[in-house]
Amino acid sequence: MANRITLNMITQRSIEEGVAMEKGKTTPEYFEACSIIEMHDDDVKALGLVPNQLVRVTSECGSVVVKVVKGRQSLYPGLAFIPQGVWANQVVPPRTQATGEPQYSGFPVTVEPANGERRKSALELVQGAVGMWRGDQ
Amino acid sequence: MPKKIENVGCPYCGVCCDDLVVTVSDDGKKILEVENACAIGNQIFHHATGSERVKLPRLRQPDGTYKDISYDEAVDYAAKVLYNAKKPLIYGFGSTNCEGMAAAAKVAERAGAVLDNCASICHGSSFLAIFDNGYPSCTLGETKNRADVIVYWGANPAHAHPRHMSRYSIFPRGFFTGKGHKSRKIIVIDPRHTDTAQVADIYLQVKQGHDYDLFDAFRTAARGHEIPAEVAGIKREKILEVIEIMKKARFGTIFYGMGLCHSDGRNHNVDIAISLTRDLNDFTKWTIMAMRGHYNITGPGAVWSWQYGFPYCLDLTKKDIAHMNPGETSSVDLAMRDEVDAFVNIGTDAGAHFPIEAVKHLRKHPWITIDPNICMASEISDLHIPVGIVGVEVPGIVYRMDNVPIQYRKVIDPPEGVISDEELFERIFKRLGELEAEEAAKGPAKVAPVSVRAEE
Numbered sequence: 189m190a191n192r193i194t195l196n197m198i199t200q201r202s203i204e205e206g207v208a209m210e211k212g213k214t215t216p217e218y219f220e221a222c223s224i225i226e227m228h229d230d231d232v233k234a235l236g237l238v239p240n241q242l243v244r245v246t247s248e249c250g251s252v253v254v255k256v257v258k259g260r261q262s263l264y265p266g267l268a269f270i271p272q273g274v275w276a277n278q279v280v281p282p283r284t285q286a287t288g289e290p291q292y293s294g295f296p297v298t299v300e301p302a303n304g305e306r307r308k309s310a311l312e313l314v315q316g317a318v319g320m321w322r323g324d325q
Numbered sequence: 326m327p328k329k330i331e332n333v334g335c336p337y338c339g340v341c342c343d344d345l346v347v348t349v350s351d352d353g354k355k356i357l358e359v360e361n362a363c364a365i366g367n368q369i370f371h372h373a374t375g376s377e378r379v380k381l382p383r384l385r386q387p388d389g390t391y392k393d394i395s396y397d398e399a400v401d402y403a404a405k406v407l408y409n410a411k412k413p414l415i416y417g418f419g420s421t422n423c424e425g426m427a428a429a430a431k432v433a434e435r436a437g438a439v440l441d442n443c444a445s446i447c448h449g450s451s452f453l454a455i456f457d458n459g460y461p462s463c464t465l466g467e468t469k470n471r472a473d474v475i476v477y478w479g480a481n482p483a484h485a486h487p488r489h490m491s492r493y494s495i496f497p498r499g500f501f502t503g504k505g506h507k508s509r510k511i512i513v514i515d516p517r518h519t520d521t522a523q524v525a526d527i528y529l530q531v532k533q534g535h536d537y538d539l540f541d542a543f544r545t546a547a548r549g550h551e552i553p554a555e556v557a558g559i560k561r562e563k564i565l566e567v568i569e570i571m572k573k574a575r576f577g578t579i580f581y582g583m584g585l586c587h588s589d590g591r592n593h594n595v596d597i598a599i600s601l602t603r604d605l606n607d608f609t610k611w612t613i614m615a616m617r618g619h620y621n622i623t624g625p626g627a628v629w630s631w632q633y634g635f636p637y638c639l640d641l642t643k644k645d646i647a648h649m650n651p652g653e654t655s656s657v658d659l660a661m662r663d664e665v666d667a668f669v670n671i672g673t674d675a676g677a678h679f680p681i682e683a684v685k686h687l688r689k690h691p692w693i694t695i696d697p698n699i700c701m702a703s704e705i706s707d708l709h710i711p712v713g714i715v716g717v718e719v720p721g722i723v724y725r726m727d728n729v730p731i732q733y734r735k736v737i738d739p740p741e742g743v744i745s746d747e748e749l750f751e752r753i754f755k756r757l758g759e760l761e762a763e764e765a766a767k768g769p770a771k772v773a774p775v776s777v778r779a780e781e
Contacts, residue, residue, distance in 0.1 A: 198516065201485040203364060210372055263518075264530060274701060288449045289447070293587040293588045314705060318685055320389060
């Protein structure tokens with residue numbers, strides 16, 4: 189059992205994210221729709237994880253804690269998915285290959301169990317990143 | 326008695342469904358029911374009359390809280406930020422009408438700003454490929470009426486464009502496609518076995534980031550040349566089977582999405598998709614279409630191309646002399662190089678959808694958000710200006726993903742006092758003119774330091 193594995197990350201829309209986004213990005217629905225990661229069963233087993241366990245995902249430019257869920261849409265081993273949104277964008281590299289488009293899909297991340305950690309809210313992540321987070325209001 | 330309004334356009338995705346039926350309460354203030362919309366479109370209409378709407382502009386105070394201010398004060402603040410900035414960036418426009426986009430462009434030109442839209446992080450790669458290689462496309466109506474082979478490549482309409490398949494591509498019975506789904510072959514190519522792949526006749530699980538290789542194999546096989554035993558995770562036999570289906574189609578359409586634009590290769594992936602489409606036209610009729618995201622993200626490309634000759638990443642810092650160079654004048658690149666000193670986020674949410682590193686850079690400077698709703702951008706702004714929701718409270722023209730313009734209507738009034746994007750930008754434009762006149766009355770404006778002039 190590995191402590192940490194490296195996966196190839198993609199981030200794209202999910203309908204749950206779309207519906208929750210229109211309801212509001214500070215809603216519990218948005219939190220549950222977006223602060224998740226989907227992986228292949230082999231990779232989940234390699235990390236010795238159980239469903240709904242939290243993991244820390246780290247890329248070349250950032251890190252975020254998300255929950256492992258079993259998605260309807262299957263991936264092959266080595267590929268991971270976080271729905272587009274606030275949590276995904278904590279780790280999306282801003283490099284654009286001179287096109288303007290960040291590397292939203294196809295960038296390496298490490299995934300490891302996040303024992304004792306918690307998922308942060310969308311506001312905490314974004315306001316925290318720019319020094320405006322004042323705690324739960 | 327509640328009123329039913331028919332043929333309403335949906336302000337969610339680029340499919341621009343215009344067959345919604347919206348039931349409005351007796352007093353015309355509440356949306357009671359929305360028929361025909363997908364789950365996301367439905368949510369937009371119902372959210373409009375929710376209690377959490379912001380009804381006045383809000384200005385950030387020194388203690389970090391927001392204070393309500395009047396629209397006049399907000400217009401003055403926004404105009405002064407734009408006027409005093411050397412290189413402001415005005416970005417967004419996925420969710421507004423063409424009238425608002427044209428008014429914003431006037432503001433950008435007067436302020437000497439960079440003007441960019443969400444294509445910059447979405448189908449901007451498609452623009453680059455289309456400039457290089459053309460766009461053998463069609464309308465969605467042609468696909469519905471003629472196509473017997475449909476390819477979805479790096480696109481997941483079941484989640485991102487929920488009614489695309491039922492209105493235009495897979496299920497509808499068209500003029501020459503009377504058997505609907507039964508007469509069509511559906512091919513889905515994606516690294517994930519998506520919900521869209523569930524309805525495919527053939528699903529190819531391409532290795533992520535290797536789309537270019539697979540396109541190249543299809544092009545090679547179409548010309549009858551040898552290809553390797555396996556390309557991008559797909560066996561030779563499968564590639565040959567699919568290319569034969571494509572060559573024998575009566576009419577085909579390739580719909581492609583972010584899987585091509587967001588992965589390594591970017592515009593080159595789209596470029597070779599266009600080349601494959603062109604190659605297939607040696608055998609039969611094939612077309613290609615970008616799965617544009619927002620309901621009017623095709624709009625700024627049309628409006629600004631007409632105004633300035635470029636669809637996005639417009640540098641108007643020299644006012645009426647426009648230039649465009651993605652990589653240099655694109656929003657995320659400008660942010661990462663710290664080249665802009667004010668940011669206006671309009672009809673999008675850069676706070677949630679830009680990589681957080683870009684958000685951090687932009688937030689070093691004044692940040693104004695123009696949006697009907699509370700979003701991540703509004704919650705880190707210096708100023709949040711609420712506006713009416715286009716397609717629900719504000720009418721206007723939008724461009725569907727196939728470049729077909731559609732007149733949207735409104736079904737209810739915006740909250741009392743809340744204005745449209747267009748009116749807001751017209752008022753900022755006017756205030757900018759007043760600031761210029763005030764400055765001109767004082768004497769020579771914005772004189773460069775003598776030493777700089779001497780060096781020039």
